[in-house]
Amino acid sequence: MAVTLELSNIAKRYSKKVWGVKKMDLQVKNKEFIVLLGPSGCGKTTTMRMVAGLEEVTRGTILLDGKDITDKAPRDRGISMVFQNYAIWPHMTVFDNIAFSLKLQKIPKKEIRLRVEDTAQMVKIQELLERLPGQLSGGQQQRVALARALVVKPKLFLMDEPLSNLDAKLRVIMRTELKAIHLKTGATSIFVTHDQSEAMSMADRIVIMKDGEIVQIGTPDDVYFRSASVFVAGFIGTPPANFFNVHCHIDGKDITLTNENFNLSISRERFENLADYEGKNIILGIRPEDIEIVEESEALFSNEIMVIEPQGSHQVVALNVSDNIVKMIVPAETKLQYNDTLFLNFKMNRLHLFDSDTELRIN
Amino acid sequence: MNNSIKRNIFRSARLTSLYIVVAGIALIIIFPLFFLFSFSFMSDYETYSEWPKPLVPSVKAEFMIDKDSEGYHLYIYNKSKKDFAGFGPISFNNSETDLTKLSKYIKIQANCKISIEDINSYLSIVDRDGEIRFSARKDLFANYILFFQVTRDAGPSVLRSLMVALFTILISLSIGGMAGYAFARYFFKGKNILKIGVLFVRMFPAVSIAIPMVIILAKMGLTDKPLGLSLVYAVGQISMSIWVTASVFMSIPVSLEEAALIFGTNRIGAFWHITLPLALPGLAACAMYAFIGSWNEVISAIVLTQFNPTFPVVVYKALIRSQSQVNLITAGSITQALPAIIFTLIIRKYILQMWGGVKV
Numbered sequence: 275m276a277v278t279l280e281l282s283n284i285a286k287r288y289s290k291k292v293w294g295v296k297k298m299d300l301q302v303k304n305k306e307f308i309v310l311l312g313p314s315g316c317g318k319t320t321t322m323r324m325v326a327g328l329e330e331v332t333r334g335t336i337l338l339d340g341k342d343i344t345d346k347a348p349r350d351r352g353i354s355m356v357f358q359n360y361a362i363w364p365h366m367t368v369f370d371n372i373a374f375s376l377k378l379q380k381i382p383k384k385e386i387r388l389r390v391e392d393t394a395q396m397v398k399i400q401e402l403l404e405r406l407p408g409q410l411s412g413g414q415q416q417r418v419a420l421a422r423a424l425v426v427k428p429k430l431f432l433m434d435e436p437l438s439n440l441d442a443k444l445r446v447i448m449r450t451e452l453k454a455i456h457l458k459t460g461a462t463s464i465f466v467t468h469d470q471s472e473a474m475s476m477a478d479r480i481v482i483m484k485d486g487e488i489v490q491i492g493t494p495d496d497v498y499f500r501s502a503s504v505f506v507a508g509f510i511g512t513p514p515a516n517f518f519n520v521h522c523h524i525d526g527k528d529i530t531l532t533n534e535n536f537n538l539s540i541s542r543e544r545f546e547n548l549a550d551y552e553g554k555n556i557i558l559g560i561r562p563e564d565i566e567i568v569e570e571s572e573a574l575f576s577n578e579i580m581v582i583e584p585q586g587s588h589q590v591v592a593l594n595v596s597d598n599i600v601k602m603i604v605p606a607e608t609k610l611q612y613n614d615t616l617f618l619n620f621k622m623n624r625l626h627l628f629d630s631d632t633e634l635r636i637n
Numbered sequence: 638m639n640n641s642i643k644r645n646i647f648r649s650a651r652l653t654s655l656y657i658v659v660a661g662i663a664l665i666i667i668f669p670l671f672f673l674f675s676f677s678f679m680s681d682y683e684t685y686s687e688w689p690k691p692l693v694p695s696v697k698a699e700f701m702i703d704k705d706s707e708g709y710h711l712y713i714y715n716k717s718k719k720d721f722a723g724f725g726p727i728s729f730n731n732s733e734t735d736l737t738k739l740s741k742y743i744k745i746q747a748n749c750k751i752s753i754e755d756i757n758s759y760l761s762i763v764d765r766d767g768e769i770r771f772s773a774r775k776d777l778f779a780n781y782i783l784f785f786q787v788t789r790d791a792g793p794s795v796l797r798s799l800m801v802a803l804f805t806i807l808i809s810l811s812i813g814g815m816a817g818y819a820f821a822r823y824f825f826k827g828k829n830i831l832k833i834g835v836l837f838v839r840m841f842p843a844v845s846i847a848i849p850m851v852i853i854l855a856k857m858g859l860t861d862k863p864l865g866l867s868l869v870y871a872v873g874q875i876s877m878s879i880w881v882t883a884s885v886f887m888s889i890p891v892s893l894e895e896a897a898l899i900f901g902t903n904r905i906g907a908f909w910h911i912t913l914p915l916a917l918p919g920l921a922a923c924a925m926y927a928f929i930g931s932w933n934e935v936i937s938a939i940v941l942t943q944f945n946p947t948f949p950v951v952v953y954k955a956l957i958r959s960q961s962q963v964n965l966i967t968a969g970s971i972t973q974a975l976p977a978i979i980f981t982l983i984i985r986k987y988i989l990q991m992w993g994g995v996k997v
């Protein structure tokens with residue numbers, strides 16, 4: 275697929291000590307829905323603003339459809355944007371808000387009306403066109419901001435945490451609608467969020483950022499099942515992955531990972547690149563749903579239940595393994611009680627192994 | 638039960654006394670203004686011969702003419718004595734000169750227009766019946782008209798004052814507004830010190846800058862000109878405008894402008910389409926301050942004008958010159974207050990938006 279947006283080696287330095295983005299390389303393909311995900315302050319907004327032209331880059335180039343737009347004014351870039359606080363203009367009606375860019379382009383009045391009404395229909399605000407933003411609810415304002423950005427038919431559609439000001443229920447509804455709109459319009463999109471479940475549910479590819487740098491780029495499956503680092507594994511998933519410090523012992527064909535709670539034997543074939551770690555400490559990551567309740571005879575270790583958090587469709591059980599809170603997901607039907615002793619094992623094909631020093635993935 | 642009644646009584650007593658105090662304060666402020674207003678419609682006779690003064694100016698005057706061996710006598714109804722009192726010459730006859738004098742006297746003293754023919758016809762009735770009572774409509778605006786007739790330069794000075802006010806608004810709003818925008822949107826070294834600094838200008842009494850200003854304006858060739866005076870006023874107003882507009886611009890989220898940049902305009906367009914309309918209430922408030930500040934200013938204006946005084950100077954000079962005609966001066970004062978009031982009424986919508994709790 276054709277590349278729409280290409281960021282090469284871009285960086286943003288706000289002042290001597292403050293870097294907004296340290297280094298970023300990213301290619302966004304045509305019609306792709308990319309989500310920038312990361313904790314607050316990791317540089318997502320800065321990246322967006324550089325792409326939008328609201329912030330000058332300190333270094334690097336931005337190509338859109340093969341053209342260098344690094345130094346172009348925002349309006350000449352062919353992008354549009356939804357702001358986190360909506361940023362719809364309070365002194366204009368909804369119609370005027372949406373029509374603003376079209377009017378500036380001197381498009382005939384009739385066509386403007388048609389396009390605005392079409393877009394309004396798509397985001398379900400066709401009845402609100404004559405209202406002022408002050409008379410709208412947060413969710414409706416959000417839709418106006420969306421319509422305003424969609425109506426210009428941009429080459430690239432930027433959204434900076436557009437759902438974070440909505441209440442939890444509406445957020446989930448809008449998530450679905452946004453994705454439906456994306457599928458319908460096929461607009462190449464970059465969506466920023468700090469909410470990993472939002473990212474997982476919407477993205478074609480997720481870009482995970484930390485401290486102004488990209489940690490991993492991949493599909494939701496990639497980042498979930500093949501997390502590139504401890505940070506990613508610990509950031510993605512509800513609840514996120516559990517970690518154990520283990521000692522790696524290699525003896526011929528057998529590899530044993532030990533700590534005070536268990537001795538885990540794994541076969542060498544699947545973990546080729548563990549060879550260098552003989553005698554060293556590594557980090558073992560395991561996702562909550564990859565811990566299984568088994569018969570006593572098959573157990574890797576046993577532990578008492580500390581807390582049970584029922585979720586309806588499943589339950590989250592928290593254990594205290596040597597002062598390390600471990601969370602696991604158990605089917606709703608399993609009858610459990612506080613203080614029950616559980617016999618547990620890991621799904622062997624779902625182990626995540628990380629280097630203790632670099633915290634990067636080994637397997 | 639008993640307790641709650643007590644509490645209720647106590648509460649309403651407290652509320653009532655609060656209202657009384659508030660109403661009292663309002664009265665203390667409003668009453669002199671009202672009296673000034675009322676005075677400006679009174680004739681000389683009402684002003685100097687009636688005591689206590691009526692609160693509301695009358696719209697007509699009542700007269701009586703009778704006749705004895707010496708000739709005709711004119712009386713006017715004195716509202717405080719509740720009786721007719723002698724008015725004008727002790728006696729007069731129906732000669733042309735006497736009647737002309739009498740008509741003039743009535744016009745000046747009672748603000749009523751009675752023509753010689755009318756008096757003649759009244760006199761014929763007196764000849765027949767012995768006396769006549771008649772009333773005449775008072776010319777309410779006589780003081781205002783007279784003020785502009787007798788005070789040299791009053792009319793042109795109003796124009797000059799308007800020009801000064803307009804220039805002051807333009808200068809202080811454009812320079813102050815731009816500075817305010819910079820203060821609100823950009824970070825630069827020494828920003829806060831500078832922002833406090835602009836207030837220093839306001840801390841000097843007007844006279845203390847007025848005198849050096851005379852020299853500066855003279856060098857610029859702007860002494861005794863509206864533009865020169867408005868420059869002096871703008872100095873003080875700019876700092877005011879900077880503070881007000883800076884806070885107004887700060888209250889307008891930057892993202893609104895950024896959205897405009899993305900959706901097809903440049904910085905100037907964003908300011909024009911988005912920021913300016915949203916800031917209008919604040920700017921209107923600034924304009925009002927600048928208007929009132931320059932319109933009412935006397936001290937600098939006296940120092941800085943000579944042959945082209947502003948209206949407040951004219952009123953002030955009329956006040957210190959005339960010991961007698963208080964009602965004329967009140968007419969001048971009301972005339973001076975009027976434009977400020979009208980201007981405030983015109984932009985009140987914006988002021989209310991700014992400080993009336995209606996969010997922009």
Ligand SMILES: Nc1ncnc2c1ncn2[C@@H]1O[C@H](COP(=O)(O)OP(=O)(O)O)[C@@H](O)[C@H]1O
Nearest residue numbers: 288292293294313314315316317318319320321
């Ligand atoms: N205008 C600015 N001036 C200085 N530092 C800034 C500015 N904007 C953001 N930063 C800093 O840059 C870093 C990245 O910020 P941002 O891109 O807003 O993060 P995110 O959107 O991921 O929460 C943060 O450390 C933030 O403090």
Ligand SMILES: [Mg+2]
Nearest residue numbers: 318319320435
């Ligand atoms: Mg952000």
